[in-house]
Amino acid sequence: MDSLLAGVRILDLTRVLAGPYASMVLADLGAEVIKVELPGSGDESRGYGPFQNGESAYFTSVNRGKKSVTIDLRQERGRDLALGLAETCDVLVENFRPGSMDRFGLGYETVHAKCPQLVYASISGFGQTGPYAQRPAYDVLIQAMGGLASITGEPNSSPVRVGSSIADLSAALFGAVGILAALQRASRTGEGQQIDISMLDCQVALLENALARYAVSGEVPQPLGSRHPAITPFQFFVASDGHIVLAAGNDGLWRKLCTALGLLDLIEDPRFADNALRTENHAELEPLLAEVLAGKTVAEWCEMLVQVGVPSGPLYDVGQVFNDQQIAAREMIVEIDHPIAGRQAMPNSPLKFSQTPIQLQTPAPLLGQHTEEVLRDMLDLGADEITELRADGVI
Amino acid sequence: MDSLLAGVRILDLTRVLAGPYASMVLADLGAEVIKVELPGSGDESRGYGPFQNGESAYFTSVNRGKKSVTIDLRQERGRDLALGLAETCDVLVENFRPGSMDRFGLGYETVHAKCPQLVYASISGFGQTGPYAQRPAYDVLIQAMGGLASITGEPNSSPVRVGSSIADLSAALFGAVGILAALQRASRTGEGQQIDISMLDCQVALLENALARYAVSGEVPQPLGSRHPAITPFQFFVASDGHIVLAAGNDGLWRKLCTALGLLDLIEDPRFADNALRTENHAELEPLLAEVLAGKTVAEWCEMLVQVGVPSGPLYDVGQVFNDQQIAAREMIVEIDHPIAGRQAMPNSPLKFSQTPIQLQTPAPLLGQHTEEVLRDMLDLGADEITELRADGVI
Numbered sequence: 001m002d003s004l005l006a007g008v009r010i011l012d013l014t015r016v017l018a019g020p021y022a023s024m025v026l027a028d029l030g031a032e033v034i035k036v037e038l039p040g041s042g043d044e045s046r047g048y049g050p051f052q053n054g055e056s057a058y059f060t061s062v063n064r065g066k067k068s069v070t071i072d073l074r075q076e077r078g079r080d081l082a083l084g085l086a087e088t089c090d091v092l093v094e095n096f097r098p099g100s101m102d103r104f105g106l107g108y109e110t111v112h113a114k115c116p117q118l119v120y121a122s123i124s125g126f127g128q129t130g131p132y133a134q135r136p137a138y139d140v141l142i143q144a145m146g147g148l149a150s151i152t153g154e155p156n157s158s159p160v161r162v163g164s165s166i167a168d169l170s171a172a173l174f175g176a177v178g179i180l181a182a183l184q185r186a187s188r189t190g191e192g193q194q195i196d197i198s199m200l201d202c203q204v205a206l207l208e209n210a211l212a213r214y215a216v217s218g219e220v221p222q223p224l225g226s227r228h229p230a231i232t233p234f235q236f237f238v239a240s241d242g243h244i245v246l247a248a249g250n251d252g253l254w255r256k257l258c259t260a261l262g263l264l265d266l267i268e269d270p271r272f273a274d275n276a277l278r279t280e281n282h283a284e285l286e287p288l289l290a291e292v293l294a295g296k297t298v299a300e301w302c303e304m305l306v307q308v309g310v311p312s313g314p315l316y317d318v319g320q321v322f323n324d325q326q327i328a329a330r331e332m333i334v335e336i337d338h339p340i341a342g343r344q345a346m347p348n349s350p351l352k353f354s355q356t357p358i359q360l361q362t363p364a365p366l367l368g369q370h371t372e373e374v375l376r377d378m379l380d381l382g383a384d385e386i387t388e389l390r391a392d393g394v395i
Numbered sequence: 396m397d398s399l400l401a402g403v404r405i406l407d408l409t410r411v412l413a414g415p416y417a418s419m420v421l422a423d424l425g426a427e428v429i430k431v432e433l434p435g436s437g438d439e440s441r442g443y444g445p446f447q448n449g450e451s452a453y454f455t456s457v458n459r460g461k462k463s464v465t466i467d468l469r470q471e472r473g474r475d476l477a478l479g480l481a482e483t484c485d486v487l488v489e490n491f492r493p494g495s496m497d498r499f500g501l502g503y504e505t506v507h508a509k510c511p512q513l514v515y516a517s518i519s520g521f522g523q524t525g526p527y528a529q530r531p532a533y534d535v536l537i538q539a540m541g542g543l544a545s546i547t548g549e550p551n552s553s554p555v556r557v558g559s560s561i562a563d564l565s566a567a568l569f570g571a572v573g574i575l576a577a578l579q580r581a582s583r584t585g586e587g588q589q590i591d592i593s594m595l596d597c598q599v600a601l602l603e604n605a606l607a608r609y610a611v612s613g614e615v616p617q618p619l620g621s622r623h624p625a626i627t628p629f630q631f632f633v634a635s636d637g638h639i640v641l642a643a644g645n646d647g648l649w650r651k652l653c654t655a656l657g658l659l660d661l662i663e664d665p666r667f668a669d670n671a672l673r674t675e676n677h678a679e680l681e682p683l684l685a686e687v688l689a690g691k692t693v694a695e696w697c698e699m700l701v702q703v704g705v706p707s708g709p710l711y712d713v714g715q716v717f718n719d720q721q722i723a724a725r726e727m728i729v730e731i732d733h734p735i736a737g738r739q740a741m742p743n744s745p746l747k748f749s750q751t752p753i754q755l756q757t758p759a760p761l762l763g764q765h766t767e768e769v770l771r772d773m774l775d776l777g778a779d780e781i782t783e784l785r786a787d788g789v790i
Contacts, residue, residue, distance in 0.1 A: 002584075004576040016644070021603075029576045044645055049625045049671060050604075050611040057607040058625065108749070125706075127747070130724030136706040138642035140621065140629050145640070145708045147716035149621070149631070151558025152547065159631065159638065159710060161621040162557045163546030169601050171745075173568035178746045180575035181399040181424045185751065187579075189397075193750035201745035204727045206564050208416075208742070209445075210713050211728075212452040215740035216445040220714045226535065226544070226556040230444045230453065234535050236544070236554065243554065245540070247533035249411070250439055276444060311520075311531040313540045315554060318605050319615045321542035329525030332599045333606075345610035347603070350566075350596035351573045352522070354503070355588035356580065 003030025011089040019095030021172035027065040028349040039070040042367040055341035060364035068365035095123040118192040127198030142167035146203025153223035171199040232278040243315035338363040398425025406484040414490030416567035422460040423744040434465040437762040450736035455759035463760035490518040513587040514577040522593030537562035541598025548618035566594040627673035638710035733758040
């Protein structure tokens, strides 16, 4: 059984999260990913917790299935090694701050001249162009400057960060989309190109309804707790033993919900006659629902509501997610053996293909684990050269 | 100049957000997307606000560049039309509840038998398999059951929903990745396949660090306000006129930050000697930083910190995002003329290609705008047949 991206080789010059997640998605799909790390220290996320037998689970969970080659790109001989590897690859992906690749002698123009077919993807905080291009960025900053934080949180309270690094992860996913699309064209035309992915741009792309609302009305969207700005009821409520979620996305579901809750009079109530009115009058509606919902457990309500087809469910913590039967049935937690950390549980790929299912088995690499193998097999370097490069701190 | 996905045709049986966003990403890349809608009412999101001249900006912002064909899939002749269209397409994407496509006579096995090369992508709340497969789902429910809500919000407070529909949007992006990867293999081998995307699976995939932490330690991650679980300081603070974000992701940045804030003694403070210690002792560190940061405006701090290379910036509301100079320089807000709504501003694609830049110009379709054109050109139907189908309510 062949893999989806069989034969695709990626030179991975990424660190921390956005870049590594993008190349992980492609590695999961069967691409060969050669991760270049700084000799000695490597990807700085190797120093981020949590640790398992001293190995960063932050690092291992987003670098599974890759090879690690140590190369100091700041040295001329390191640059030459990277250029040589690029010539054997289909994709180069990097997430240095704009300008760094030029300083290494690995800027797009240089690499493109040598490898015209190569897809060269750059992921950065603010993009390669524009007045903020040179600024350093991390997820929390982009969540804040991209507007997502301003619409996340309780009403009239401080905004909060989304609990996972969604600015990194969305840039990674857009990056993977861009790389695959550009690969398709490169295989058709023989022409590679640069893809310039900005985490901030990706956040704007994901504002969707909030940006549309601002553009149409001029009103600045505010944080709404668990409520949706345009659909009601579509939020969390408190049942007798925890939070329950209701999502009555259309009028049919609204009527089913009222029936199940024994609130038949609400169906005829002119304040709640359609979704727009329910949203407008949400403050009057919520206490009526909350009062009834407080009377049974989450499990009791969910069983009743799911049976009549009203989207509802429990609010899970991460431990409950980890142990849920649907997650188990979907094999969404995968365990991979790591030579130092031991057996590690991590999220599986959510891409479930009928003919070429993804099978994750290879752990994240140790720092420089594949340096000799890659330099020997791909660049035909001899043992003496490798020893000398190592002695000189190039690899 | 060719587009990236020139020649790729997609039969789009999706509604609301996750499916339409996936096909929008592919339409932006140049694929021809034929959206099938129910005669009379169409995609239910045509009824979601905000409205511009009566047209839903929710709908128009995620359906730009597509064609709309009305077909009632519940009727046998409607099913036959859809099957006929599938034979002319490279991809079918749908986000009905599992089982619906089978009831229409358009299940994967049926379609695959007729169109073996077709990539058939199904996006659903819980996936095509597992005990919850048949349950209805919406974004807020998946945010809650996927654990993201449980780590988003203020500490010791109610969890909140991420302000944009991240469960839909991440499934859309994974869907686009899966479709492009499967297309690449289909063009190589001639074999299509089904891709089974579950919104819940995608949320698990995006838990990253939180899931790794739980797996390693057994500790259930909690909401942390704006703070990062493993990096400190990496959060929002209050300056004299609003919120400022600091993201000191490594020890070098930490030292630069202390220097810029005039807190040189903190550099030598053993409680804050490395990132792990700063995270452990964040409650002692935060007031020390907050006190100093309250003394200047956001703009003053940002200018000073950006100059020395410390990632920092303002917390923007959606209006500020809309009007920011970097967003403008990146052309991330695009205006498209719609025949009824008029000129509409919406997020541009964040995929910036050097050789084949994306140019969005075509608005979202009116309901059924392309029915006759598509049935005539792709299925060779005559005017009389089209009139009869319309009279019979099939289209």
